[in-house]
Amino acid sequence: MPRLHVPVEHPALRILVVENEERAAKALVQDLVRRGYRADSVATGTQALRVHREADLILLNLDLTDIDGLEVCRSIRAMSDTPIIAVTERGSELDRVLGLQAGSDDYVVKPYGFHELLARIGAVMRRVRPLSSTARTIEHGPLQIDTDVRRVTLHGNPVSLTRKEFDLLHVLAIQPGAVVSRRQLMTQVWEDAWSHKGRTIDTHVSSVRGKLGSSHWIVTVRGVGFRLGGPPSMPVLGQAG
Template sequence: MNRTSSCVLEPRITASRNPGGRPVEPAGAVRPSLGGPGGSGWRVLVVESDVDDAEPLVSGLRRHGHEVETITSGRAALEAYEDADLVLLDLELPDLDGLEVCRAIRTACDVPIIAVTARGTELDRVLGLQAGADDYLTKPYGFRELMARVEAVMRRARPQASPPSVINHGPLLIDTASREVTLEGRRIPMTRKEFDLLCLLAANPDTVIPRKRLMQQIWGDSWSRRTVDTHVSTLRNKLGASSWVITVRGVGFRLGHG
């Protein structure tokens, strides 16, 4: 079921800080969702009172193409969550109990929430989920596990629309129904995995698709880094130019313009 962010808590005085430098918008301003993997990444609100925990988390999220705002208090969270696609919520906050913040957000809005906290007992996890968290992750945790949980929560919260049956990208035409690719009217033969890789890139134009997402979505559990690189190289050769698939070092790939 699609979730929509229809939040109704009355605005409070902003107490957030924004290291990313994003301009502060008027209270109640409506911002379109970036759309996650199909757009430029999610808008993630990190509510974390420990700077040492927040910095690597924010850096990792930004490397994956997400727009991140970080704040340190519960009151600031209740002001800032309306603009977020996802809230990563520390439960140990200096002013309000994180469970109360979670309940308040969930009462007003169905924005996905993942509790990220040092509270690790079974009772803590139960209370966090009962307060409205969509998932619960205990510190210390691995960043890859966090990203897997984020992706799972966002898949449930905001299912992606089916790609169009025909994708036009300049002279490149991809027919997803017949699984045929033509370039300037010339049919380009492709294997199943090559087509799936090209289709995923073309369905997300001007978006960097993380290598891990490519591997998991196209190859499932049977993949290696070399598998992706080999298929990218083959695609470039078949399309006649390396600029059709752009490598973004340390992140992944995006479709170019040949």
Template sequence: MRVLVAEPDCESANSLRQHMRRHGYETEIADTGAGALGSYQEYDLLILDLELPDVDGLQVCRSIRTTSDIPIIAFTSHGTELDRVLCLQAGCDDCLVKPFGFRELVARIEAIMRRIRPRAMRSRRLSHGPLHIDRDRREVYLHDTQVKVTRKEFDLLQFLASQPTTVFSREQLMTEVWGASLPGGALGSNIARTIDTHVGTLRNKLGSSEWIITVRGVGFRFGGVQQC
């Protein structure tokens, strides 16, 4: 299982990563909220310090919950009932008060994963007609033949395919898939070109422009299977 730890304190983060890896968890560190928002989609679990240097941890959780049901365990140095309530209301699955024991953390991880495993097993593979997207292996198959895609091409395709009825603007795709913050909502020509290039490459690899539909004046949506 892949775990992302969002922890700004380098010593604490490295210690937690070492403990997690000893217990068989593939663990990486993000030391900012922006880093967590930019990479959480590649992981199965997020352990989130609510006291991040750039973005409020509760806001990080709220932002993730708009597009993902990844399990989130938050931890904070504030142990009041209100803090725990706000944490859960923001979308966290559990909340720990620092300092906490590593055994307790592992027990809570196991409890959460037991609870969500049936849901996760249903959702880890996306299928749309002949197109299959394996989120665990990060592989794409079309008519049972693997389509070789880059990391960002996979992220873009699975993001669109996971919400096939939604039209996403280029700004939304840059924020959700690339994790980029766009000052004032401005989308520069270079950024727009990056998205258009990835869309074009995916269409070529999938053999049809109908898998990703351009909605003029708005952005893109997943095309479904009726055209293929």
């Protein structure tokens, strides 16, 4: 039988394998490297949340031991447009729907063929590559957030934010009008789903408000979390804290 050959269309892709089975992770990374990809692996959802920004595509096992894989998928999707292919032994229609609703771009059920996986990687990248080649800028009134270079401007003037302050503002800005809970902020900004660190969040919120020149930019929804607001001239719903 002739050997099936699937060409590598994106040989420079950095692929992050999130897999808690060490042997499976090692074998998959080796196979991807042989195909010309740059691949690395982590074993937990917590590690994935820390390093996912370094990847061009994520192969995410949904059956993790520390954080539910669907929650990891939702958290990554809330922070970035990095393509995610969910990998799991759960093969029911409901499981597929939940995986796609959580933000994955594709869904692969174990056991799968490596050539099928390569084909799916290529198909996903063909869909998302046109989007990733353009600058991604979030505009909210006079506020602009350039996610590619991590730059914030207000009325055209640069706003100097720390890394965590930028991440905090970005998480709120990509969900305009939605209330983001404190736990979501801990997961998406501090990669810590279990610690409340209320004082840390409040300190960063206060700092961002100060740098933007108004407390109206971040609205406190008491007992729930925060959402993006606007300058005093823009209509703001809810109660600012």
